[in-house]
Amino acid sequence: MITGSTVRAQTIISWLKEIETEIAEQSAYLTQLDAAIGDGDHGTNMNRGFTAVGRVLAEQDEPAPPGRLLILAGKTLISTVGGASGPLWGTALRRAGRSLGDAETFDAQQLAEALDAAISGVVELGSAEPGDKTMIDALTPAAAKLHQGLDAGEPLEQALAAAVRAAKAGAESTVPMEARKGRASYLGERSIGHLDPGAASSVIILSALQRVVARDQ
Amino acid sequence: MTTSAPSLMKKFINEPSDVLKESLSGLAAAHGDLLRYDADAQIVVRRDAPVKGKVGLVSGGGAGHEPLHGGFVGHGMLDAACPGEVFTSPVPDQMLAATKAVDGGAGVVHIVKNYTGDVLNFKMAAEDAADEGVEVESVLVDDDVAVQDSLYTAGRRGVGATVLLEKIAGAAAERGDDLAAVAAIGRRVNERARSFGVAVSSCTPPASGKPMFDLPDGEMEVGIGIHGEPGRRREAVRPAHQIVETMLEAVLSDLKPAAGASVLAFVNGMGGTPLIELYLLYNEVDTQLRAAGLNPTRNLVGSYITSLEMAGASITVLELDDELTALWDAPVHTPALRWGV
Numbered sequence: 001m002i003t004g005s006t007v008r009a010q011t012i013i014s015w016l017k018e019i020e021t022e023i024a025e026q027s028a029y030l031t032q033l034d035a036a037i038g039d040g041d042h043g044t045n046m047n048r049g050f051t052a053v054g055r056v057l058a059e060q061d062e063p064a065p066p067g068r069l070l071i072l073a074g075k076t077l078i079s080t081v082g083g084a085s086g087p088l089w090g091t092a093l094r095r096a097g098r099s100l101g102d103a104e105t106f107d108a109q110q111l112a113e114a115l116d117a118a119i120s121g122v123v124e125l126g127s128a129e130p131g132d133k134t135m136i137d138a139l140t141p142a143a144a145k146l147h148q149g150l151d152a153g154e155p156l157e158q159a160l161a162a163a164v165r166a167a168k169a170g171a172e173s174t175v176p177m178e179a180r181k182g183r184a185s186y187l188g189e190r191s192i193g194h195l196d197p198g199a200a201s202s203v204i205i206l207s208a209l210q211r212v213v214a215r216d217q
Numbered sequence: 218m219t220t221s222a223p224s225l226m227k228k229f230i231n232e233p234s235d236v237l238k239e240s241l242s243g244l245a246a247a248h249g250d251l252l253r254y255d256a257d258a259q260i261v262v263r264r265d266a267p268v269k270g271k272v273g274l275v276s277g278g279g280a281g282h283e284p285l286h287g288g289f290v291g292h293g294m295l296d297a298a299c300p301g302e303v304f305t306s307p308v309p310d311q312m313l314a315a316t317k318a319v320d321g322g323a324g325v326v327h328i329v330k331n332y333t334g335d336v337l338n339f340k341m342a343a344e345d346a347a348d349e350g351v352e353v354e355s356v357l358v359d360d361d362v363a364v365q366d367s368l369y370t371a372g373r374r375g376v377g378a379t380v381l382l383e384k385i386a387g388a389a390a391e392r393g394d395d396l397a398a399v400a401a402i403g404r405r406v407n408e409r410a411r412s413f414g415v416a417v418s419s420c421t422p423p424a425s426g427k428p429m430f431d432l433p434d435g436e437m438e439v440g441i442g443i444h445g446e447p448g449r450r451r452e453a454v455r456p457a458h459q460i461v462e463t464m465l466e467a468v469l470s471d472l473k474p475a476a477g478a479s480v481l482a483f484v485n486g487m488g489g490t491p492l493i494e495l496y497l498l499y500n501e502v503d504t505q506l507r508a509a510g511l512n513p514t515r516n517l518v519g520s521y522i523t524s525l526e527m528a529g530a531s532i533t534v535l536e537l538d539d540e541l542t543a544l545w546d547a548p549v550h551t552p553a554l555r556w557g558v
Contacts, residue, residue, distance in 0.1 A: 039444040082305040087337035
């Protein structure tokens with residue numbers, strides 16, 4: 001269970017920057033997924049939000065603990081994204097940040113707990129369950145895999161890689177689902193056969209974390 | 218096929234990212250006697266807000282539905298509107314700023330169309346407003362019978378009834394009803410109104426520059442919302458009387474109005490359908506409602522809650538009583554609705 005991995009504020013800053021870059025690159029893809037079963041703005045909105053996060057972080061002159069950075073990023077998303085993604089991702093990051101508190105560093109186990117806290121926040125706010133064709137279908141299996149790996153004594157990097165694979169599989173599993181939450185639910189059976197855009201952006205965000213951790217460890 | 222260089226989108230815009238701000242500036246320039254546009258807070262506010270002692274009415278949602286909501290700010294209707302980007306819910310900061318700007322000491326009603334984004338953002342704003350000492354009541358609009366309601370889904374969408382609710386609750390606030398009473402009137406309108414929409418073309422958001430879906434000649438989307446999303450199903454276009462039959466059947470079988478009831482019939486254009494067709498539809502609606510034993514004593518015909526330039530229409534039927542009728546008839550003076558003044 002002791003992995004020896006320590007996560008610092010710099011890792012969080014790098015992660016948020018990595019998300020910003022990746023979301024910008026994948027913006028058209030996310031928007032295309034959303035156009036099929038939503039209203040075609042998921043990429044644009046996420047891009048606007050994480051660009052704002054990058055701007056806010058750049059304006060920070062005082063060093064802040066990782067938890068504080070996540071809370072700041074969450075608030076920024078809530079203030080800039082709109083739609084459902086703003087409150088949902090904003091709450092996710094804020095809850096994760098609160099769970100980390102004011103500590104200067106945290107370990108792999110605390111990271112997994114922060115992910116749990118993020119998911120609980122999303123579930124409370126959006127009341128989605130696994131199988132509803134939402135971001136939860138990617139995040140829940142990823143969190144389970146992360147815990148499983150860490151409990152088995154895997155290093156964080158390895159456990160995160162498995163978590164990302166689980167997130168991808170979870171996102172793929174939304175394709176045959178009929179949406180029960182969000183705008184895609186208005187389409188009923190016509191939502192079947194499409195990848196959920198929120199699940200897709202969840203994969204992007206977790207992959208970014210895995211890459212940054214792999215680089216920093 | 219030849220590929221051509223990127224050309225200017227066939228829309229009257231400068232930069233896609235400036236559309237919203239420039240349009241709201243235009244609204245304020247045209248109707249400065251009724252409202253002002255606060256570009257920093259990104260809200261449209263009634264000129265004389267806050268009206269002391271009056272319940273404030275705030276609504277909001279993505280842009281692209283004009284004149285909803287900014288065009289309904291003024292005497293007897295909304296005190297403020299919070300427009301998001303095209304088809305994107307606004308953020309809680311805007312809603313909080315609007316709530317504070319219109320609070321005349323009697324509390325504020327949030328009129329929220331039932332979309333996950335609008336609901337979540339308004340929920341956060343209402344909590345923030347409570348923290349700052351402003352009492353808020355939220356009224357949810359979910360009148361679209363094309364969407365099956367169920368405990369396990371996001372529920373029905375808020376569409377045409379939003380316009381009627383903003384007018385009627387606005388009149389209740391203007392006559393001096395308290396917060397609970399204004400909210401109750403709003404909820405009554407929502408409970409007694411049902412809507413159904415069809416589209417014969419898609420629409421193109423300025424940010425993407427592409428139509429949201431392809432609709433081949435001769436086909437229509439049945440059961441659409443107001444965000445350029447495809448409907449529940451696709452069918453061949455039929456004569457107007459048959460389309461109205463389908464729409465009214467869906468509306469009335471769900472609403473189940475009392476026999477002989479007075480109703481308000483609202484034929485709404487989605488942005489790209491001319492009035493000549495909307496009145497043709499109204500002719501069918503009026504005839505078919507009477508044939509169904511109902512009495513369309515009030516009506517509204519025009520493009521009031523739109524989906525950019527989508528060609529299409531929705532029908533909303535509101536079952537009236539004397540009080541709702543009187544509130545509908547009460548004076549209103551906004552950019553998009555004006556009578557009695």
